[in-house]
Amino acid sequence: MVTVTEKVRFVETDMMGVVHHSNYFRWFEIGRVDYLKQAGVDLLQLFNEGIIYPIRDVSCRYISSAKFNDIIHIETEMAEFSRAKMVFTYRILNDKGALLATGMTQNVFTNAEGKIIMLPSQYSDCVNEFMAKQKL
Amino acid sequence: MVTVTEKVRFVETDMMGVVHHSNYFRWFEIGRVDYLKQAGVDLLQLFNEGIIYPIRDVSCRYISSAKFNDIIHIETEMAEFSRAKMVFTYRILNDKGALLATGMTQNVFTNAEGKIIMLPSQYSDCVNEFMAKQKL
């Protein structure tokens, strides 16, 4: 599991006084980027090599509302990984340990033209190794 | 089914050159607001009466990417409705009829303090009537 800590921004709230539900997917993305970075995969480098990673499926369950100024912890785990796709799961917690939301996202890999490709093994090896270490 | 037509904004794109996946939930919201408005339920009025409608669950499947300047059609249907919750389903299509995404959201009703409440019948009656008309 990889954890990123963020602070809720004022702009992330809506007139209900809590964070707008769409923003949790933006937090999941922060967690995903950091997980891959820690695994040795820099998404910017991938992008510059013409490897794109569009999202295919997402879901989120909201349990308790995040509020302005809250410290939140984004916990990210790889639930399923192959050279064809990545399934991540997430948990958002506040500073008191309360679970705010859980979620899932699935990416695939494509070339710049949108055609499905296999992630080059130099990258998948990194991720597999990182996942193995995580399980120890 | 209620359809709202929008145009993809430049700001909705990301560096992949397509609309960021989180924005589809913002489009679903536009559809949901309009569905309820057509059913006679003004969310702003509800809000001003202290009736809040937080999101509990969402999901989206992405089929084809929306791009800057695309005309998109947000099709919204009520899949399940009671005085305790609303489940909406959505389809996003572009101007050529291509299906870009499908999604689901579930709202509950609470008071301003976040306690679950029943939607007052004056509103649920409106929705039930509208749903009945839709099926004709």
Add this chain to the structure above:
Amino acid sequence: MVTVTEKVRFVETDMMGVVHHSNYFRWFEIGRVDYLKQAGVDLLQLFNEGIIYPIRDVSCRYISSAKFNDIIHIETEMAEFSRAKMVFTYRILNDKGALLATGMTQNVFTNAEGKIIMLPSQYSDCVNEFMAKQKL
């Protein structure tokens, strides 16, 4: 002057109950895109030809708050135009004619590498012609 009409989205509000100030620049962008489209300049086409139009300067004065569900009119005018830059001014009004905000943005033109270029005359001619017509 070119006018685009939009409806305030729920997500555009913040916990103050009004539209977050950053979103006005997203509305200005809608107005700018439409102005250029009406002048015969499709920004997507420009982009696909490797002509980029980064923003250099912006400002906004907020007079009265836009609220959820408000119908807003985005009035866009070209204040200054050359093949090197575009200065647009904007007015945001609600449906009752109240002025909500005024603003300004300045774009320059660059190639994909970020080097300043002159807008090809096929495009600047379109804009000059459109501006001339607007003044009649």
Add this chain to the structure above:
Amino acid sequence: MVTVTEKVRFVETDMMGVVHHSNYFRWFEIGRVDYLKQAGVDLLQLFNEGIIYPIRDVSCRYISSAKFNDIIHIETEMAEFSRAKMVFTYRILNDKGALLATGMTQNVFTNAEGKIIMLPSQYSDCVNEFMAKQKL
């Protein structure tokens, strides 16, 4: 001067491959919130006491583009302060010390109904003291 360090989020980019200009105002807000917090003024507490702080004027000059994954430093200074308004100035720099943007925002204070008020002296005293310390 108060400095906050952030990392550019993927969602903050647009199809030009750089951060959308509207997002700089969201970064300025992060800087402003932190400046006031360090001065002993918690905006959430103010809000809960019915003191609102709408934005009246903003501007930004963009010098160099922020990109995905960039580490950015948001430098915030109070340029002018009274119990009636706050004028902040900002500088955004990347990790190599390059200046990306400069900006200004002006807030006023109102009650929940939008009427202009004076910031209670318990808060303005905090800010004045903090400003004095900053100058040492």
